[in-house]
Amino acid sequence: MQGLIVENKANLYKIQDENKKEYVATARGKFKNENQSPVVGDVVQFKIIEEEKNTAVIEKINERKTYIKRPKLANLTQLIFVMSCKHPKPDLLLLDKQIAFAEFLNIKPVIVLNKTDLDEKKEFENIEKIYTSIGYKVIKTDAKNGVGIEEIKDALRNNISAFSGNSGVGKSTLINNLFRTNITEEGEISVKNKKGKNTTTGIKLYELEPNTYIADTPGFSTFEIFEIPYKDLDHYFIEFKQGIENCKYVGCSHIKEQECGVKELLEVGNINTSRYNNYKKIYEELKDREDHKW
Numbered sequence: 001m002q003g004l005i006v007e008n009k010a011n012l013y014k015i016q017d018e019n020k021k022e023y024v025a026t027a028r029g030k031f032k033n034e035n036q037s038p039v040v041g042d043v044v045q046f047k048i049i050e051e052e053k054n055t056a057v058i059e060k061i062n063e064r065k066t067y068i069k070r071p072k073l074a075n076l077t078q079l080i081f082v083m084s085c086k087h088p089k090p091d092l093l094l095l096d097k098q099i100a101f102a103e104f105l106n107i108k109p110v111i112v113l114n115k116t117d118l119d120e121k122k123e124f125e126n127i128e129k130i131y132t133s134i135g136y137k138v139i140k141t142d143a144k145n146g147v148g149i150e151e152i153k154d155a156l157r158n159n160i161s162a163f164s165g166n167s168g169v170g171k172s173t174l175i176n177n178l179f180r181t182n183i184t185e186e187g188e189i190s191v192k193n194k195k196g197k198n199t200t201t202g203i204k205l206y207e208l209e210p211n212t213y214i215a216d217t218p219g220f221s222t223f224e225i226f227e228i229p230y231k232d233l234d235h236y237f238i239e240f241k242q243g244i245e246n247c248k249y250v251g252c253s254h255i256k257e258q259e260c261g262v263k264e265l266l267e268v269g270n271i272n273t274s275r276y277n278n279y280k281k282i283y284e285e286l287k288d289r290e291d292h293k294w
Helices: 094-105 124-134 150-156 171-179 230-236 238-245 260-265 273-291
Strands: 004-011 012-017 022-027 043-050 054-063 078-084 108-114 137-140 160-164 201-210 212-216
Touching: 012 054, 022 043, 043 124, 078 094, 078 150, 094 108, 094 230, 094 273, 108 124, 108 171, 124 137, 137 150, 150 171, 160 171, 160 273, 171 201, 171 212, 230 273, 238 260, 260 273
Parallel strands: 022 054, 078 108, 078 160, 108 137, 160 212
Antiparallel strands: 004 012, 004 043, 004 201, 012 022, 043 054, 201 212
């Protein structure tokens, strides 16, 4: 049988089959030998152990489309980056790191500008302009009052999405508004004939509507992007593409070199100054880490 892993705690997996029936499963020992373990988001082949107890064992992991190492999550199709317009103030360096990481993983980035009601000067419109001009989807919301929730629902449809954002940006309020409940209050994995419940913090997929899932990922408020080789960073600033093709030197870093196509685009306003400056900061951060990793 085939199913989707929707929850993982310790060595237990909750699998949802094609008819939405759920099973609690373990994984065969061979996965440890193969240095691969099932994770939330995996589509797996499994065998029922006891129908009455809804227990099963995972026998095969289907090929993954995407994979995040921390937290471990497979087949994610969207990363929703939530940023507040005020309190806390927008962090565009963090946002550009997150977008680059999403591009590196081949996962679609979506930007949510929350707390628009607090931004009386509407400074968020400048942020919206920067990223929509590149081609990214930007959704403006006021989570407390439910503004923008339907637009987020439309963006989530037929995707497996995860939300990321600093503490205080309103990420939890947005997610709870989507479900019209506090999803953290729902039950956890339990297996019949075992005392109590497994209360270990784990990753879980919540089904918003058919074929639409949101990943609840504890500890996924922010993440580092050190998997990206610093020499490849420019490829994940997608507006650099035309400029890269026109650089005189192969392997141009677009920082100190002359006759750089990226800097030429910057000079004529086709690359935003904030984005370029953040590229340089991230480049130096990645390079410094790689230079000193030994």
